[in-house]
Amino acid sequence: MKVNARLARGLVWALALVPLMFFLAGLAAHDFRSVSSVLNMLGRLTGALGLALLLLAAALSARVPGFDQPFGGLTKLWHTHHLLGAGALLLLMAHPLLLALASAAHGYQLPVKVLFPPLDDIATWSGWLALILMMIFLAPSFSFFGQPNYERWKRIHALAGPAVILALVHTFLFSRTMPANLDILIWSLFALLGVGAVAWRLVFSRRAGRLNYSISAVEAVANNVVELTLEPKRPDKHLQYQAGNFVYMTPLDKQLSAGCGEEHPYTLCSSPTETKLRIAIKDLGDASRAIQSVRPGTEVQVEGPYGRFFPVNGKPEQPELWVAGGIGITPFLARLRHFKALGQAANVHLIYAVQDEARALYADELRDLAQAITGAKLTFHYFYREGPISADFLLETCPDLSQRETYICGPLPLNKLVQDHLRGLGRPRYSIHTEEFELL
Ligand SMILES: Cc1cc2nc3c(=O)[nH]c(=O)nc-3n(C[C@H](O)[C@H](O)[C@H](O)COP(=O)(O)OP(=O)(O)OC[C@H]3O[C@@H](n4cnc5c(N)ncnc54)[C@H](O)[C@@H]3O)c2cc1C
The missing domain is CATH 2.40.30.10 (Translation factors)
Structure with missing residues (x-):
């Protein structure tokens, strides 16, 4: 299943290379004639690749139920969306700089046309406006600026729509990323993916989804x-x-x-x-x-x-170790309630990490479920009494953990701590599955 998710993510990145391939195919000897022409070619190349990443990032933001499954769930899908967005920003920032350097290398005193285009130069201005909007809507996503307020972040992120449109206007007006009419064809297909996804998300999903x-x-x-x-x-x-x-x-x-x-x-x-x-x-x-x-x-x-935390059609006899922290108990509670409703046996060991007894959510129901379901074991871990979960604690509580796939859901520090212990105990990365209650 992990392999499938990697394949799906790999395909997205491979798709980003399609415009690049056409761009490279259209290169000619004059693109390498001088320093200026090489810089100009690199400027156009970063523009083409940056736009491809931007449109694919937009396409992944559609949030159509079920579409996240091949990617390993929405949190994993959005990780790819974030990487595409960050890659697009870096490339599109390099794009005007390289073109300005090309124009300077060509002998102009100042790369005036690129950096200070005339007011009626809509093609260049639409590119600049797209880039400025990108910088504004992507800035709060970088942890450098601290944890953003989610609703404010979302409102600012909506600037992605106009940025994508302006970037497309810029590309169509210049029409010099690929040979002949391929420009129109390839970018129209990519635009359909990106703009269609944003339209679904902002307009249709509210009614149909x-x-x-x-x-x-x-x-x-x-x-x-x-x-x-x-x-x-x-x-x-x-x-x-x-x-x-x-x-x-x-x-x-x-x-x-x-x-x-x-x-x-x-x-x-x-x-x-x-x-x-x-x-x-x-x-x-x-x-x-x-x-x-x-x-x-x-x-x-x-x-x-x-989301796709647990394997789809997972076998109940598959041995699993579950580690929950605080409100992160919810996916495990659903699975236990499901086992009980089906009268199914399981092979799970749930470690529920909380600060103290008073903060153990659903403690009585969890005990009842563990008793009612054959093969379900439950251990509480109390932070105030026992300190942070240690590798020894994991091994003592679940001596056969090396045979078990592990599922972790809780606060980020707990997720990380348990993952580090398991990796230290020699568990391969692919046997550890995490769910995060953070999407940014
Ligand atoms: C996959 C997933 C599953 C979750 N399951 C549960 C659950 O079962 N029970 C539970 O109590 N909480 C769950 N959460 C967390 C819950 O979504 C946030 O606590 C809630 O959205 C906070 O909103 P707020 O306005 O109260 O707080 P805020 O102060 O606005 O936000 C607190 C934090 O919650 C996150 N957040 C806020 N709004 C959103 C949003 N619309 N979309 C994504 N993240 C947001 C941000 O990271 C933010 O930093 C889950 C989160 C995710 C991503």
């Missing part, structure tokens, strides 16, 4: 965690999903102090055999805090399912 549910129960699991039960408005239109999937939920209650109309990702903790959905939400910010006091009857929209 969302299901209507209403909240039928709100149950406090801890003082900062609620479990919502969602009932489909139309019984024939309910979500089909697997344990470990997540959805985007948009509450539509204007009386919420925050988050009305905002979509947020949450893992489903119900068994896929239930028609009702269950979602456990921890107060981690303004919207998730407001939802703690949401009223039954509130309408919500649900989009998904996304």
Whole structure:
């Protein structure tokens, strides 16, 4: 399965090389005649490759349910989207610099036409505007500027739409990245992918991609965690999903102090055999805090399912080690509830890491599930009493861990710590699967 995901990601990168191949095929001897012409050729090459990466990054942002599966889930898909975006930015920043150097090397005092184009030079200005917009919408994604406010980040990121359009206008007007009419053909195909994906995301997915549910129960699991039960408005239109999937939920209650109309990702903790959905939400910010006091009857929209944490059609006898931290228990809870609903035996050892007994979510239900499901084992790890999870603890608790695929879901430091221990114990990277509750 890992190989498939790598193959899918590799194909995206290979697609980015298509315009490059046509570009290279169109090169002639005069492109290498002087320093100036080589710089000019490199300038056009970085432009062509940068635009290809930008349009593919846009294409991957579509968020069509199911499309993330071959990539190993939405978080992995968006990792590729981020890499494509960062690559596009670097190449497109080099593009005008190389062209300016080419023009300087050609004998001009100053590369005036590139750096200070006349006002009516729409072709050059559209390129500059696209680049400036890219710098603005990509800046908050770099951790250098600190953790961005998610909703603000999203609003700024929407500038990607005009940036893509301007970059295409620039390319079509100059029309000098590939021989003859290939320019129009190749870029139109890439544009269709990128612009089509953005249009789906911003316009059509809201109508066609969302299901209507209403909240039928709100149950406090801890003082900062609620479990919502969602009932489909139309019984024939309910979500089909697997344990470990997540959805985007948009509450539509204007009386919420925050988050009305905002979509947020949450893992489903119900068994896929239930028609009702269950979602456990921890107060981690303004919207998730407001939802703690949401009223039954509130309408919500649900989009998904996304993610591929557990293997699709995984065999229950496959030995697995699960490590959960805090609210990261949700995908494991869904899987255990599913095993129980099916009356299926399992071969899992769940280590649930929490600060203390009081913070162990669903502790009683987890104990009941571990008892009810043949082959399910449960160990709690209490940070305040035992300190951080150590490699010795993992080995003592689960002596046969070298035979088990490991699934980790919890705060980033816990994810990393457990991965480091497992790698130190000789477990190969491909046997370790993680789910992150962070998408940026
Ligand atoms: C795949 C996935 C599964 C998740 N499952 C659960 C779950 O089962 N239970 C649970 O309590 N939490 C879950 N979360 C986390 C949950 O999405 C955030 O806590 C929530 O969106 C925070 O929103 P806020 O406005 O309250 O906080 P904010 O202060 O706005 O955000 C806190 C952090 O949450 C992230 N975040 C905020 N809004 C979004 C958004 N719309 N999309 C993506 N990330 C966002 C950002 O990284 C941000 O730094 C999951 C997150 C992801 C990515």
